[in-house]
Amino acid sequence: MKTTILGLCAVWTAGCAWAADPARLALDLDAERQREAAAIEFRRLALADGNAENAARWFWLAAYEYAQAQQWELSNQMLDRVEDAAPLSLSAPVAWRRAENAMQEKDWTAATFHFDSLRLKADADEMREFAARGSAAARLRGKDVAGARQALEDAPGDLGPAHAAIDRYAGRRDKKPWVGGVLGIVPGLGYVYSGEYANAARSLILNSLFIWGMAETAEDDEWGVFAVLTFAEFTWYSGSIYGGIDSAQRHNQRRLDAAAGDIRGEKKLRPDLAQVPLFTLKFEF
Amino acid sequence: MSVLRAAAQKIPGLAPGIFFFALMLDAAAGSALDLAVDLFGEGQWAAARTESLRARAEASGPEVDRARLLADVSALRMGSGREEAKSGLLALWRSESTDLEIRCMAAYEWGRADGADGGTNAPSALEFAYLQTRDTPLFWRAGCSLYFCLKADRKLHREKPVVWQSLQSCRDAWPPEVWRECTPSKKGVSMAALPGQWVVAFYRAQIGPAIGSRCDLLPSCSEYFLQASRAHGLLGVPLMADRFVREPSVVSARERPVTMPDGRIRYADPVSDHDFWMKGKGK
Numbered sequence: 084m085k086t087t088i089l090g091l092c093a094v095w096t097a098g099c100a101w102a103a104d105p106a107r108l109a110l111d112l113d114a115e116r117q118r119e120a121a122a123i124e125f126r127r128l129a130l131a132d133g134n135a136e137n138a139a140r141w142f143w144l145a146a147y148e149y150a151q152a153q154q155w156e157l158s159n160q161m162l163d164r165v166e167d168a169a170p171l172s173l174s175a176p177v178a179w180r181r182a183e184n185a186m187q188e189k190d191w192t193a194a195t196f197h198f199d200s201l202r203l204k205a206d207a208d209e210m211r212e213f214a215a216r217g218s219a220a221a222r223l224r225g226k227d228v229a230g231a232r233q234a235l236e237d238a239p240g241d242l243g244p245a246h247a248a249i250d251r252y253a254g255r256r257d258k259k260p261w262v263g264g265v266l267g268i269v270p271g272l273g274y275v276y277s278g279e280y281a282n283a284a285r286s287l288i289l290n291s292l293f294i295w296g297m298a299e300t301a302e303d304d305e306w307g308v309f310a311v312l313t314f315a316e317f318t319w320y321s322g323s324i325y326g327g328i329d330s331a332q333r334h335n336q337r338r339l340d341a342a343a344g345d346i347r348g349e350k351k352l353r354p355d356l357a358q359v360p361l362f363t364l365k366f367e368f
Numbered sequence: 369m370s371v372l373r374a375a376a377q378k379i380p381g382l383a384p385g386i387f388f389f390a391l392m393l394d395a396a397a398g399s400a401l402d403l404a405v406d407l408f409g410e411g412q413w414a415a416a417r418t419e420s421l422r423a424r425a426e427a428s429g430p431e432v433d434r435a436r437l438l439a440d441v442s443a444l445r446m447g448s449g450r451e452e453a454k455s456g457l458l459a460l461w462r463s464e465s466t467d468l469e470i471r472c473m474a475a476y477e478w479g480r481a482d483g484a485d486g487g488t489n490a491p492s493a494l495e496f497a498y499l500q501t502r503d504t505p506l507f508w509r510a511g512c513s514l515y516f517c518l519k520a521d522r523k524l525h526r527e528k529p530v531v532w533q534s535l536q537s538c539r540d541a542w543p544p545e546v547w548r549e550c551t552p553s554k555k556g557v558s559m560a561a562l563p564g565q566w567v568v569a570f571y572r573a574q575i576g577p578a579i580g581s582r583c584d585l586l587p588s589c590s591e592y593f594l595q596a597s598r599a600h601g602l603l604g605v606p607l608m609a610d611r612f613v614r615e616p617s618v619v620s621a622r623e624r625p626v627t628m629p630d631g632r633i634r635y636a637d638p639v640s641d642h643d644f645w646m647k648g649k650g651k
């Protein structure tokens with residue numbers, strides 16, 4: 084009897100805890116990095132919540148989880164639902180998430196717009212600085228160097244390193260992919276143009292070996308082997324030309340990534356989920 | 369049979385969610401199926417199926433049949449548990465106690481699935497949906513599907529002159545998007561991608577099992593070549609050669625490690641990192 088009563092008490096307590104914290108499952112899934120499952124749980128809570136503002140918060144959390152799962156389109160759809168449920172209630176978090184999603188989707192114009200919008204909506208200097216940095220990075224990625232400089236003007240905080248990153252980027256030139264391709268006609272030279280010396284050496288060795296093999300087999304009238312080696316050499320040779328172009332593109336991309344990373348700095352924004360559906364955005368280093 | 373199979377191949381695909389939104393609109397607000405319907409509309413089949421099954425356990429009355437329908441159609445889209453899903457849809461279609469619109473939807477989906485499997489009953493299921501539904505989008509699509517079915521099978525066409533005549537007179541009313549959805553698609557592997565596929569198939573069947581998994585990059589080199597040839601045809605060859613040359617550098621850089629399910633670490637090097645600059649790829 085005593086055991087039964089204790090058991091019932093335990094079940095009741097667990098039931099109460101569940102009722103008091105309906106987001107437990109979603110938060111546990113978030114902690115286990117099961118982002119899509121957590122997003123679905125947040126959506127379930129949003130649909131079940133009669134309070135429009137809370138529903139909007141649940142939807143925002145679902146958008147955040149989808150973004151963590153790299154599902155940018157679904158994340159944007161959830162942000163649409165945030166705005167449908169309670170327009171204007173979460174304007175700054177929505178602008179931030181839309182801006183980050185646009186950055187991931189390489190839509191620099193949209194990212195710039197949403198970061199600028201976040202800067203206008205932000206109520207703290209730290210957030211305004213973050214938004215200005217984001218806007219500058221998005222503009223730089225869109226190849227608008229002057230716009231990137233302009234985005235940092237009048238922004239609060241220490242933006243010296245961000246200005247320096249833009250100056251460094253603007254002070255050097257991009258590698259020209261067509262030059263890399265032309266140089267790639269000489270096996271390995273395309274890679275050298277972009278500073279990839281190890282790749283250049285491998286390309287040169289492989290091409291030399293196969294060309295030597297072709298010459299030897301032709302000399303010995305072994306036309307079957309010659310045909311096989313010619314096909315393989317065609318592969319390596321076309322790879323050298325393509326590699327010349329692609330390595331220049333990679334070089335430019337790395338340069339841009341480094342500059343954009345320096346502009347944005349070390350600060351990362353994260354929601355504090357301790358009191359969901361209420362949440363605050365906090366900076367992390 | 370071959371004629372039927374040819375006809376079956378022409379049964380159109382269905383844009384996800386189109387009907388279900390219409391069908392579910394009359395469901396009570398706050399329905400347990402809302403989330404499942406949303407997930408279905410987003411093409412998240414597995415999640416939609418799970419939610420439908422959950423809603424089915426909690427629902428009562430006609431909502432149970434809606435949940436069954438959604439769960440089975442999601443399973444069909446997922447491609448897993450196909451036979452079970454088909455028998456579920458067949459049971460819904462044949463059940464006279466079920467709401468007529470749900471029966472029509474089940475008949476339509478079952479007809480498509482049966483047709484794709486080379487079955488012989490697809491036209492009768494589509495005909496049921498076409499003649500019985502009061503839902504306009506379903507009426508159009510079931511009609512259009514049936515039209516292609518009958519058009520490909522002269523015998524069937526002669527057996528159903530009234531239906532054929534009705535389809536002929538209705539076809540002008542079908543909107544362009546219905547035609548687009550229902551026109552037999554000729555999606556396949558492009559000719560330029562075929563050599564790449566053969567090479568990879570040969571490697572995977574004859575060489576891979578002998579030498580084992582040796583690639584330290586993700587996707588593996590054979591998968592990379594497959595993806596590159598699908599995306600760019602013969603340009604996949606230089607992409608692959610470039611990757612062979614780069615592989616040691618990528619591994620030694622140890623950027624973007626990915627832990628595989630077997631605990632092995634590989635380094636991410638997707639095709640998208642090397643074709644982002646091609647026309648139409650980057651923004």
